[in-house]
Amino acid sequence: MTTALSARYGLIRGNLSxxxxxxxxxxxxxxVPIAFYSIIRFWPTLEAFTLSFTDWNLLxxxxxxxxxNYIRLANDPLFWQVFRNSAVYLLIxxxxxxxxxxxxxxxxxxxxxxxxxxxxxxxxxxxxxAAAMAWVWRWFYQPxxxxxxxGVLTWLGLSQQPFLRSTVQALPAILAxxxxxxxxxxxxxxxxxxxxxxxxxxxxARIDGLSELAILxxxxxxxxxxxxxxxxxxxxxxxxxxxxxxxxxxxxxxGGPLNTTKPIVLMIYQTAFKSMEMGYAxxxxxxxxxxxxxxxxxxxxLLKDH
Amino acid sequence: MSPNDRSLKARHQAFPIHPGRIFTWTLLFLGGxxxxxxxxxxxxxxxxxxxxxxxxxxxxxxxxxDNYKVVLSDGRFLRxxxxxxxxxxxxxxxxxxxxxxVGYTLAKFQFRGRYLVFLAILxxxxxxxxxxxxxxxxxxxxxxxxxxxxxxMFPGMMTAFGTFLMKQFFETVxxxxxxxxxxxxxxxxxIWWRVAMPLVTPALSALAIFTFxxxxxxxxxxxxxxxxxxxxxLPIGLSSFAVEQAIQWEMIMTGASLAxxxxxxxxxxxxxxxxxxxMLAGLKx
Numbered sequence: 001m002t003t004a005l006s007a008r009y010g011l012i013r014g015n016l017s018x019x020x021x022x023x024x025x026x027x028x029x030x031x032v033p034i035a036f037y038s039i040i041r042f043w044p045t046l047e048a049f050t051l052s053f054t055d056w057n058l059l060x061x062x063x064x065x066x067x068x069n070y071i072r073l074a075n076d077p078l079f080w081q082v083f084r085n086s087a088v089y090l091l092i093x094x095x096x097x098x099x100x101x102x103x104x105x106x107x108x109x110x111x112x113x114x115x116x117x118x119x120x121x122x123x124x125x126x127x128x129x130a131a132a133m134a135w136v137w138r139w140f141y142q143p144x145x146x147x148x149x150x151g152v153l154t155w156l157g158l159s160q161q162p163f164l165r166s167t168v169q170a171l172p173a174i175l176a177x178x179x180x181x182x183x184x185x186x187x188x189x190x191x192x193x194x195x196x197x198x199x200x201x202x203x204x205a206r207i208d209g210l211s212e213l214a215i216l217x218x219x220x221x222x223x224x225x226x227x228x229x230x231x232x233x234x235x236x237x238x239x240x241x242x243x244x245x246x247x248x249x250x251x252x253x254x255g256g257p258l259n260t261t262k263p264i265v266l267m268i269y270q271t272a273f274k275s276m277e278m279g280y281a282x283x284x285x286x287x288x289x290x291x292x293x294x295x296x297x298x299x300x301x302l303l304k305d306h
Numbered sequence: 307m308s309p310n311d312r313s314l315k316a317r318h319q320a321f322p323i324h325p326g327r328i329f330t331w332t333l334l335f336l337g338g339x340x341x342x343x344x345x346x347x348x349x350x351x352x353x354x355x356x357x358x359x360x361x362x363x364x365x366x367x368x369x370x371x372d373n374y375k376v377v378l379s380d381g382r383f384l385r386x387x388x389x390x391x392x393x394x395x396x397x398x399x400x401x402x403x404x405x406x407x408v409g410y411t412l413a414k415f416q417f418r419g420r421y422l423v424f425l426a427i428l429x430x431x432x433x434x435x436x437x438x439x440x441x442x443x444x445x446x447x448x449x450x451x452x453x454x455x456x457x458x459m460f461p462g463m464m465t466a467f468g469t470f471l472m473k474q475f476f477e478t479v480x481x482x483x484x485x486x487x488x489x490x491x492x493x494x495x496x497i498w499w500r501v502a503m504p505l506v507t508p509a510l511s512a513l514a515i516f517t518f519x520x521x522x523x524x525x526x527x528x529x530x531x532x533x534x535x536x537x538x539x540l541p542i543g544l545s546s547f548a549v550e551q552a553i554q555w556e557m558i559m560t561g562a563s564l565a566x567x568x569x570x571x572x573x574x575x576x577x578x579x580x581x582x583x584x585m586l587a588g589l590k591x
Binding site: 023036044118142184189241 | 338339344347426443469493544548562
């Protein structure tokens with residue numbers, strides 16, 4: 001009798017503790033990751049905000065200076081130049097890479113002959129190291145007799161261009177390899193989106209006598225909306241954070257000539273790790289964070305509403 | 307969900323062949339050739355000697371591996387290569403382990419606080435890493451992690467992106483499988499490792515490919531956290547090497563080739579998986 005009862009009791013207790021045991025397992029699985037995210041992600045985030053209100057420069061102890069760093073930033077002509085440069089990287093880079101990759105994906109999706117090979121040609125640059133390819137492009141842009149592009153231009157009977165030495169041409173010249181390297185990724189994502197559109201939609205549209213252009217406008221693009229939103233936000237963040245190409249292609253005068261190619265991240269790098277003005281640099285990183293946040297939110301709002 | 311050959315065939319029947327298509331194909335092909343031209347020029351110039359660099363023909367007149375011998379002779383590149391391999395492999399293994407463990411826990415366990423943990427991890431996606439490098443640098447210098455493998459690796463050991471990706475995939479694993487394993491008396495860790503993990507291998511390979519590639523090409527953080535040449539990763543080493551070579555473009559191209567060739571080989575071997583992985587990650591992520 002008692003044994004039966006205790007066995008039953010034990011069973012109930014066993015059942016209860018089985019569920020508790022699972023909760024315990026869950027928290028033990030999460031223990032190390034929670035510690036990691038707290039120490040490596042959340043704490044540094046708070047610290048970056050805190051540092052941005054101090055004048056710390058590694059030499060003397062930090063003291064609270066309120067919004068001084070932000071006021072200094074707002075009055076720094078270099079910051080506005082850098083801000084403009086970053087905007088240009090974004091405003092040229094995102095539309096150009098999106099239109100190019102969509103056109104390529106749209107036609108590549110219909111190609112049967114050597115499909116995998118052509119796809120590989122477009123995808124290959126995505127796997128290269130930006131720092132390595134920056135030097136290849138830098139070589140392309142050299143003046144004659146070394147530079148490949150100027151060689152082609154003179155061969156075509158056109159005049160030589162200064163490229164990286166020009167305050168006007170340098171930024172697009174640096175943007176080109178960034179677009180080039182990211183194109184393959186965007187093509188693949190667009191193709192995945194195109195594949196997800198059921199073929200019956202196209203067939204029905206053709207039976208209805210819609211032209212290819214009408215099909216593109218009325219079916220393909222609206223149904224690709226989620227893909228487009230993802231790629232716009234993703235590539236905008238990428239162009240706003242451009243660094244590797246600029247650093248390597250303008251090494252002798254980072255961000256030059258005359259700061260016309262300097263993006264926000266390069267300014268942060270120089271302020272923090274060349275001038276060692278950690279507080280001021282932290283304020284710049286907070287501004288970068290706000291810019292990324294605002295740009296993403298605006299894009300999501302605009303693209304979702306249509 | 308991934309495009310297979312049958313659906314490809316069906317698509318091509320849906321888009322019939324006509325002369326315009328040949329024109330389109332040619333344009334696409336030429337565009338693709340333009341895309342790989344920088345890589346071809348890099349490889350070609352790495353096989354030329356200094357006197358031929360001015361000759362812009364793609365096929366070198368007298369190709370030789372002499373540049374590679376010179377660049378590799380002092381062992382610097384091998385060391386940087388080794389550093390990059392160690393860093394990328396360790397970070398990838400860590401991400402495959404922890405991101406999927408956390409993703410699995412958030413997808414398959416019921417407990418109070420689950421949603422909060424998920425939101426907290428997801429919220430880290432909003433913070434750009436550039437904002438964290440200054441605190442990371444201070445942390446690394448106070449713990450003596452500057453110029454160490456751990457210093458290069460620690461910020462990326464787990465990522466919210468990977469966790470989110472794995473959570474999405476573990477949600478598709480039927481609970482019955484896990485219950486059956488529970489009835490068999492397996493403990494929760496073994497169920498995850500032996501039962502659930504093999505069911506999401508496509509997602510694991512996508513995560514592994516992305517993490518490896520991201521760390522192999524990483525520049526910003528390794529540039530900050532390494533001071534001594536011995537600890538440079540390949541991209542940082544190459545950058546310093548190129549600066550030092552000044553105008554010896556054939557040497558710079560050889561270095562750039564050494565940084566690029568390994569990923570190209572891996573790609574040629576694993577193209578199918580890589581393209582599928584990018585699609586998977588892009589669609590779910």
